[in-house]
Amino acid sequence: xxxxxxxxxxxxxxxxxxxxxxxxxxxxxxxxxxxxxxxxxxxxxxxxxxxxxxxxxxxxxxxxxxxxxxxxxxxxxxxxxxxxxxxxxxxxxxxxxxxxxxxxxxxxxxxxxxxxxxxxxxxxxxxxxxxxxxxxxxxxxxxxxxxxxxxxxxxxxxxxxxxxxxxxxxxxxxxxxxxxxxxxxxxxxxxxxxxxxxxxxxxxxxxxxxxxxxxxxxxxxxxxxxxxxxxxxxxxxxxxxxxxxxxxxxxxxxxxxxxxxxxxxxxxxxxxxxxxxxxxxxxxxxxxxxxxxxxxxxxxxxxxxxxxxxxxxxxxxxxxxxxxxxxxxxxxxxxxxxxxxxxxxxxxxxxxxxxxxxxxxxxxxxxxxxxxxxxxxxxxxxxxxxxxxxxxxxxxxxxxxxxxxxxxxxxxxxxxxxxxxxxxxxxxxxxxxxxxxxxxxxxxxxxxxx
Amino acid sequence: xxxxxxxxxxxxxxxxxxxxxxxxxxxxxxxxxxxxxxxxxxxxxxxxxxxxxxxxxxxxxxxxxxxxxxxxxxxxxxxxxxxxxxxxxxxxxxxxxxxxxxxxxxxxxxxxxxxxxxxxxxxxxxxxxxxxxxxxxxxxxxxxxxxxxxxxxxxxxxxxxxxxxxxxxxxxxxxxxxxxxxxxxxxxxxxxxxxxxxxxxxxxxxxxxxxxxxxxxxxxxxxxxxxxxxxxxxxxxxxxxxxxxxxxxxxxxxxxxxxxxxxxxxxxxxxxxxxxx
Numbered sequence: 001x002x003x004x005x006x007x008x009x010x011x012x013x014x015x016x017x018x019x020x021x022x023x024x025x026x027x028x029x030x031x032x033x034x035x036x037x038x039x040x041x042x043x044x045x046x047x048x049x050x051x052x053x054x055x056x057x058x059x060x061x062x063x064x065x066x067x068x069x070x071x072x073x074x075x076x077x078x079x080x081x082x083x084x085x086x087x088x089x090x091x092x093x094x095x096x097x098x099x100x101x102x103x104x105x106x107x108x109x110x111x112x113x114x115x116x117x118x119x120x121x122x123x124x125x126x127x128x129x130x131x132x133x134x135x136x137x138x139x140x141x142x143x144x145x146x147x148x149x150x151x152x153x154x155x156x157x158x159x160x161x162x163x164x165x166x167x168x169x170x171x172x173x174x175x176x177x178x179x180x181x182x183x184x185x186x187x188x189x190x191x192x193x194x195x196x197x198x199x200x201x202x203x204x205x206x207x208x209x210x211x212x213x214x215x216x217x218x219x220x221x222x223x224x225x226x227x228x229x230x231x232x233x234x235x236x237x238x239x240x241x242x243x244x245x246x247x248x249x250x251x252x253x254x255x256x257x258x259x260x261x262x263x264x265x266x267x268x269x270x271x272x273x274x275x276x277x278x279x280x281x282x283x284x285x286x287x288x289x290x291x292x293x294x295x296x297x298x299x300x301x302x303x304x305x306x307x308x309x310x311x312x313x314x315x316x317x318x319x320x321x322x323x324x325x326x327x328x329x330x331x332x333x334x335x336x337x338x339x340x341x342x343x344x345x346x347x348x349x350x351x352x353x354x355x356x357x358x359x360x361x362x363x364x365x366x367x368x369x370x371x372x373x374x375x376x377x378x379x380x381x382x383x384x385x386x387x388x389x390x391x392x393x394x395x396x397x398x399x400x401x402x403x404x405x406x407x408x409x410x411x412x413x414x415x416x417x418x419x420x421x422x423x424x425x426x427x428x429x430x431x432x433x434x435x436x437x438x439x440x441x442x443x444x445x446x447x448x449x450x
Numbered sequence: 451x452x453x454x455x456x457x458x459x460x461x462x463x464x465x466x467x468x469x470x471x472x473x474x475x476x477x478x479x480x481x482x483x484x485x486x487x488x489x490x491x492x493x494x495x496x497x498x499x500x501x502x503x504x505x506x507x508x509x510x511x512x513x514x515x516x517x518x519x520x521x522x523x524x525x526x527x528x529x530x531x532x533x534x535x536x537x538x539x540x541x542x543x544x545x546x547x548x549x550x551x552x553x554x555x556x557x558x559x560x561x562x563x564x565x566x567x568x569x570x571x572x573x574x575x576x577x578x579x580x581x582x583x584x585x586x587x588x589x590x591x592x593x594x595x596x597x598x599x600x601x602x603x604x605x606x607x608x609x610x611x612x613x614x615x616x617x618x619x620x621x622x623x624x625x626x627x628x629x630x631x632x633x634x635x636x637x638x639x640x641x642x643x644x645x646x647x648x649x650x651x652x653x654x655x656x657x658x659x660x661x662x663x664x665x666x667x668x669x670x671x672x673x674x675x676x677x678x679x680x681x682x683x684x685x686x687x688x689x690x691x692x693x694x695x696x697x698x699x700x701x702x703x704x705x706x707x708x709x710x711x712x713x714x715x716x717x718x719x720x721x722x723x724x725x726x727x
Contacts, residue, residue: 099723141720150575164575173574177573192714195716225566227564252581258580260579305581413554450556
């Protein structure tokens with residue numbers, strides 16, 4: 001059973017601040033209500049607009065005997081069939097603007113256990129990725145609802161994205177539209193060359209079991225454009241007193257080169273945060289811990305566009321929460337012991353495997369510290385075919401993965417693509433622990449209209 | 451006596467110098483552009499090269515703040531394709547372009563502030579810093595739609611005269627050689643033909659840094675709007691893509707004072723309801 005890390009005094013003061021913030025927000029918004037008319041009446045425009053897109057994928061995965069999943073003892077799928085509809089809706093009214101993004105999907109998974117037993121699973125989902133209301137008057141904006149908020153400037157990963165889930169090196173463009181916005185209330189003040197955002201973005205329990213607000217969180221971003229630099233200072237704090245502060249910048253050099261950098265300091269280690277939430281008698285409590293102090297995250301990168309429109313992106317990432325070599329060895333050994341001891345259920349073991357998988361791909365709590373991302377994009381390598389190619393490399397152990405994705409633009413509405421992904425690394429390396437070896441995805445994206 | 455001598459002296463000087471400053475102009479063949487040596491000029495324009503360029507700029511961006519529709523028409527896979535944008539221009543140096551068509555790009559935006567460009571993809575909710583070399587579509591670059599002011603980006607020099615022909619029309623033009631003042635200008639160099647009496651731009655040939663001829667722009671249509679003449683159509687020939695042709699057509703031009711927050715990168719995720727229509 002997981003326990004929350006509780007500081008009652010801290011909870012009360014943050015709740016007071018949250019309620020005061022909401023009250024001030026209401027008082028601030030009300031006087032502007034009569035002034036919140038459309039700045040101009042747009043001819044030939046409807047207040048309501050929507051789009052609908054369908055996407056389908058079939059994936060075949062070649063598994064390997066990872067140390068965390070020998071002979072697929074955990075029953076990981078090797079076939080995936082997925083289809084979803086993504087809809088957006090925008091409505092201008094009530095002196096403001098409503099926007100929503102909805103995802104309705106169906107996924108079918110199948111695979112084979114080590115003893116030859118087949119299994120399958122399926123799931124239908126309906127997700128509200130975004131649904132928010134925004135209103136503005138003069139230089140003040142007010143925002144309420146669920147919205148994706150991106151403060152970072154990195155391509156594959158952004159340590160200064162403090163509000164919405166961080167970017168994913170395995171799928172930087174979020175092709176499956178799985179990134180969900182944060183539930184928030186915010187106010188922004190804009191000037192000619194700067195913007196200040198203050199957000200309240202709590203963790204909410206939409207199952208309505210126990211408390212609806214499970215964690216209070218505040219975030220702030222101050223942005224300023226100082227020609228030619230974009231500069232942002234960001235920060236966040238939660239109920240537990242955990243905080244993050246960071247800075248990012250980007251600028252261009254000449255006609256072809258763009259450079260960007262981010263730095264963030266987090267007062268806790270995300271990997272240890274997981275451990276601190278466990279009961280001492282939980283089997284995973286002996287999980288090897290990373291550094292106890294706060295962690296530093298750094299991103300330095302750039303993109304260069306050649307005259308033939310080829311675009312190259314290179315980023316270096318330092319993740320302070322990662323393991324040292326000896327800690328990683330302990331982690332692998334401990335995981336192996338757990339696998340063989342029978343002390344854990346299949347789902348708990350799958351959690352370890354998925355933890356390694358998600359660590360490697362989603363960059364939430366990485367296993368190591370130094371990574372290199374490189375990507376190439378060309379909008380038309382041959383007629384009607386674009387190409388995405390990118391790779392993620394762990395610099396300590398040389399393991400990583402590469403993705404190649406040619407896309408054929410069959411028409412203005414239909415894209416057909418192939419996505420090939422290959423992991424590499426020895427069995428005691430970060431990406432060598434991931435149970436997947438090679439995967440092939442055939443997909444189609446169809447813009448149904450608006 | 452002294453004054454008479456001085457006046458006689460300056461008269462002699464004038465009579466000697468004046469004929470030497472006269473220049474002869476030779477006509478050009480209609481479909482070619484030659485740059486003549488300086489001593490072959492017969493008529494010196496009343497304005498300097500930079501003044502001519504400023505006059506030409508006024509035909510592309512007559513007002514400090516305005517909005518317009520821009521339709522980019524080009525051939526794609528043998529079919530005529532149209533992309534539509536709404537352009538917001540502020541203080542001559544800031545532009546916001548919102549994508550209207552095709553539908554799957556609707557809501558994307560391009561922001562230019564001085565030499566700085568950002569591209570916003572509606573789906574990602576994040577504006578990205580981009581470089582001027584990145585292309586729009588067809589034969590057009592981002593700068594063709596956002597940077598309507600040559601004077602701020604290029605150094606100009608008057609190098610000759612030319613007759614520009616397009617379709618059934620022909621114009622006598624001054625020829626300006628433009629060199630980029632900074633590496634952020636859309637093109638490295640331009641040979642610009644400006645109609646003599648009206649200072650209306652008629653043709654621009656743009657070159658890459660390597661000296662390679664990149665494309666030719668013909669400014670083929672103008673309209674009187676609010677008492678001012680403005681360019682409303684550009685026809686492109688892309689020499690890097692087998693001389694493919696495309697056109698940019700401007701319409702629904704409206705004078706409008708625009709708020710500063712339209713031209714701030716961080717506000718792009720919030721502008722959909724105001725600039726996409």
